[in-house]
Amino acid sequence: MTAVAPGALDGAVLVIGCGLIGTSVGLALRDHQVDVALVDALPGNVEMAVSRGAGRPASDDEQPQLVVVAVPPAAVADVVADALARWSEAVVTDVTSVKSSLQRRVDQSPGADRFAGGHPMAGSERSGPMAASAQLFEGRPWAVTPGPSTRPDALDAVVDLALHVGAVPIIMDAADHDRAVALVSHVPQVMSSLTAARLNDAEGNHLALSGAGLRDTTRIAASDSALWMDILGTNASDVKAVLERVRDDLDRVIGALDGDADELQRVLESGRRGSALIPGKHGSQAASVDVVHVQVADRPGELSRLMADTGESGVNIEDLRLDHDLGRPVGLAEISVAVGVGDSLVEALTSRGWTAYR
Incomplete structure (x- = not known):
């Protein structure tokens, strides 16, 4: 795997499929004033995505620079092949989570050199355009899987797509990705x-x-x-x-569990070591952060106030998790920050009236 630098994205982007991922791509690109056209098999999805500000309905004579195929996995190969044939000058990519079978199909299609697969490692248990967010991809890996004939400019366009939406593009072979x-x-x-x-x-x-x-x-x-x-x-x-x-x-x-405590200990310790290897924001390891715990009252505006106070302290948030158990009057926020600054954040938040500790 290789981290990559920005390319260039100047023309219109056509998003095919206005579900969670497609609409989120549109929202994030519109934040950069990119011209985004939207199409979906369900007109209602386009209407909702447009109402969210994710782009405009695609016209019949659309001539995009880049086509992003964000349809269900079972349909993606046909839609990619159709897009390569219909828009003979456009780069085509997708967002599906399995790449090898798709790449084999694309390799047999005219225009395969204009295709580079993509897979954002971001999502939600919710679906549909109303669940979309312009921030969905921020700091998240975006696998880019060029095929054997992918042109450099096509690869650059897909990399730049990932960068525009705030993701971290990583170039991988399709089989390695799967x-x-x-x-x-x-x-x-x-x-x-x-x-x-x-x-x-x-x-x-x-x-x-x-x-x-x-x-x-x-x-x-x-x-x-x-x-x-x-x-x-x-x-x-x-x-x-x-x-x-x-x-x-x-x-x-x-x-x-029948009594082999040493073996059980080995399994649990192996899990601890594996957990520490999970990358955090922008690829940094999860273990390389300080975690600050803050009690947050269960009333409107408290989380926003906590974020504002944290920002005013000059500390950058690497990750945030909020735990709120049923029946409790307060929640517990876990704020991950760079190693070495946790104590200063505790001091800053405590001085502002928060109950904070490490």
């Missing part, structure tokens, strides 16, 4: 769904004991199951390979 997302995205989705599925058998008031850990683990289980059926089916072999290793680990844990 192995990577099986590990960091697709299997976590399966594990989240499996954990949430166990809740259907919960007894009595057991779920009343739920806390932040369970919500964190099961949040993405609420994602669109039809979408994930497409994704898992398309990347089945790579997902299966990771799940087989997870199965081996589960067998180790089950065996260790």
Whole structure:
């Protein structure tokens, strides 16, 4: 993987598909005054995306510089092939999460040299244009997967798209990308769904004991199951390979629970080491931050006030998480900042009346 520098994006961008990702791309590009045209199989999606400020309805004689295909995985290959044929001067990219099968299809299409695949590692358990956000991609990786015949200018256009929306473009081979997302995205989705599925058998008031850990683990289980059926089916072999290793680990844990404390300790410590490897903002490791905890009262405007006070302290926020349990009058914000500045943020917030600690 190689981090890359900006290219150039000057002409109109046509977004095909006005769901969460497509509309978010439009919103982020419009923040940079890029001309964005929108089209969707459902006219209502275009109307909602336009009402959000994501662009304008595409005209019949549209001549885009760049086409972004943001349709469901099952349809993306046909739409990409059609876009390459219809707009013979345009660069075409996509946002689907599995690249190898798509690249094989594109390689057989005229205009393959104008295609470079893309995959933003950002999303939500919610879907549709009303869930979109111009900030969805900020600081998030955007895989760019050029094919064997992709022209340099086509690659530059897709890289610049990622940079315009605030993402961090990373160039990868399509097959390498699919192995990577099986590990960091697709299997976590399966594990989240499996954990949430166990809740259907919960007894009595057991779920009343739920806390932040369970919500964190099961949040993405609420994602669109039809979408994930497409994704898992398309990347089945790579997902299966990771799940087989997870199965081996589960067998180790089950065996260790019979009294092998040393083996159980090894499994848990391996998890701790792996967790520390997860990149944070702009690729920095998650472990290289200070975390400041702040109590936030459950009333309108408090979170905004906290953000303003943090900004006035001169400390840059690397990440933010808000935990709010049912029935509690306060929430708990976890603010991640650069190593070495956590104590100064605690001091600054405490002086402004916040209950803050590390």
